[in-house]
Amino acid sequence: MTLADDIRSRWRHGGMLIRLVLVNIAVFLLVWAAFGVLWAITQDRSLAMEYFHSHVLEYLVLPSDLGLLLRRPWTLVTTMFLHYEPGHLFWNMVLLWTIGRLYDDILGDRRLLGTYLLGGLAGSVLFVASNNLFPRGEVLPTALGASGAVVSIVVMIASYRPDMLVNILLIGPVKLMYFAGVLILLDLIGMGSPDGVAHAAHIGGALYGFTAALMIKRGSDWSMGFTNGLERITDFLRGKKRSRLRVAKRPARRGVMVDADFNAAKKEKQARVDAILDKISRSGYDSLSKEERDFLFHASKE
Numbered sequence: 001m002t003l004a005d006d007i008r009s010r011w012r013h014g015g016m017l018i019r020l021v022l023v024n025i026a027v028f029l030l031v032w033a034a035f036g037v038l039w040a041i042t043q044d045r046s047l048a049m050e051y052f053h054s055h056v057l058e059y060l061v062l063p064s065d066l067g068l069l070l071r072r073p074w075t076l077v078t079t080m081f082l083h084y085e086p087g088h089l090f091w092n093m094v095l096l097w098t099i100g101r102l103y104d105d106i107l108g109d110r111r112l113l114g115t116y117l118l119g120g121l122a123g124s125v126l127f128v129a130s131n132n133l134f135p136r137g138e139v140l141p142t143a144l145g146a147s148g149a150v151v152s153i154v155v156m157i158a159s160y161r162p163d164m165l166v167n168i169l170l171i172g173p174v175k176l177m178y179f180a181g182v183l184i185l186l187d188l189i190g191m192g193s194p195d196g197v198a199h200a201a202h203i204g205g206a207l208y209g210f211t212a213a214l215m216i217k218r219g220s221d222w223s224m225g226f227t228n229g230l231e232r233i234t235d236f237l238r239g240k241k242r243s244r245l246r247v248a249k250r251p252a253r254r255g256v257m258v259d260a261d262f263n264a265a266k267k268e269k270q271a272r273v274d275a276i277l278d279k280i281s282r283s284g285y286d287s288l289s290k291e292e293r294d295f296l297f298h299a300s301k302e
Helices: 003-013 016-042 045-055 066-071 075-081 086-107 109-133 147-160 176-190 199-217 222-238 252-283 290-301
Strands: 165-168 172-175
Touching: 003 016, 016 045, 016 075, 016 086, 016 109, 066 109, 075 109, 086 109, 086 147, 086 165, 086 290, 109 147, 109 199, 109 222, 147 176, 147 199, 165 176, 172 176, 176 199, 199 222, 252 290
Parallel strands: none
Antiparallel strands: 165 172
């Protein structure tokens, strides 16, 4: 299997988490490939870098200037997939992969996309607002990176399951609520400091993650609703029609058989739910397999 075949296979079967990682890596490589082309054309590294910033990055990064943002609204989205430095990309993807797997196991693969996009958008909005409302604080002309989106995922799962342990490199197992708390504290301390980091974007993502987790517990699912909306839009653009349910009359005997099968399936499903709940009471939620967690989650929604 070639590298291209392996990437295609992971894209199709790896789930939303691997897709988000692949998109971030692909954007990074494409952006720097553009720089390579400019360098090859100009034969001057400094001139190529100047063109790279003014004709490539400038149209992808998020500007804090409202007038410029109105002319480039797409940057609200492109910024959350854009990285300029390899180290920035590496640590964002390490954090996304580490916490994203926990998120996937507990809250599901499809909800992850909605959290990433809405958390990144919340981070972008707070970054622009803070730079315009509080110009004496954090003043940065532009912002880029997946940090706001990633922090939203971290804070959302930490708010939903605060006592869950996560293994941190060189530290060991730490409760999610403490890990997320340290991240937020560092950003609050960094607000207004001239370190070139868009801390406001991180705080915006954290605010979305905390609020979204709170709303799930209250029965309102923003992230999943956003994902479902995106799917309806893509289905419409592709010309894909959702199947409509048709009611058909069946013979009386067959109807009796269907009712019997339905009741048997319902009884079997309830028995499995009871078995999973017993397992939780004995060994805790973390002892469940992913299949058991998914089954219990879907059963609770019905």
